[in-house]
Amino acid sequence: MIKLDRISKLIGTFLLRDISLEIPEGYIIGLVGANGCGKTSLLHVLMGLYKPDSGNMELMGMKYPEDEAQLHDNIGVVLQERLYEDYMTLQENANYYGRFYSNYDEAYLLEMLRTYELDPKRKYKGLSKGEELKFQFACALAHHPKFLILDEPTGNFDPEFRDEFLGALKNFIADGEHTVILATHLTDDLDKIADYLVYMEKGSILTAMDIEELRSKYRIVAGEDYRMKLLPEQRIIHMEKGEFATKALIRHRQIDEYDASYTVSAPTIEEFMYFVTKRKNKKIEL
Secondary structure (H helix, E strand, O other): OOOEEEEEEEOEEEEEEEEEEEEEEEEEEEEEEOOOOOOOHHHHHHHOOOOOOEEEEEEEEEEOOOOOHHHOOOOOOOOOOOOOOOOOOHHHHHHHHHOOOOOOOHHHHHHHHOOOOOOOOOEEHOOOOOHHHHHHHHHHHOOOOOEEEEEEEHHHHHHHHHHHHHHHHHHHHHOOEEEEEEEOHHHHHHHHHOOOEEEEEEEEEEEEEEHHHHHHHEEEEEEEEHHOOOHHHEEEEEEEEEEEEEEEEEEOOOOOOOEEEEEEOOHHHHHHHHHHHHHHOOOOOO
């Protein structure tokens, strides 16, 4: 269980503001928003790198700082930063940092390296960005965590490995006792695997919902401009006129029926983000 209650943290001039969230185990959580919205800052709070200025946080029934050692043991991370020693081999790096985890499993680490076609005797310095992230992922799994925190991991993966990686995340949470939070701008990945969406804007959570709620609560409606203007204005999040049609994101109700002249579909995460970001009325109900 992830439980955040009114978490705030000032980081330089950036304010992570009034973050509240409650999500049970067994979910893959997509964390999205424009660059600079606070995704990485929130991940750093979850990892214990930043201590909140106010609010309460509980992860897997534990709290910082009293349960810090247990939390450290149960969290695996993949970050954008270079985390390991350039002139050590992959196996040396994994063993050196693995000693800080009570459940570190060298045999499993080596199995992961074979799976991801990484030579354990290779120097860390020579890895490409994609290989570096594969190595981080292997290390993150090697101490058998219950919670994975992943910051933009897939952008440097080739398409074949990206599918393998997404499959590994689904397997990780399959028992209902493990959780993944994945910050990414590649929303196609989230459409494939995410169970829950957290959308941040300017240091706050704008909206957070189950993916099935997203697909049932909203519709992308497209049609001729004059027809689109007949839609109930109070339910339109944003409407945009294109070259061939006008398109809108609207709040949908199960009782709603649409004229056959409209093209209607559930939004992808990318479409939802695009129209919400473009909305002119920032106070409109989502």
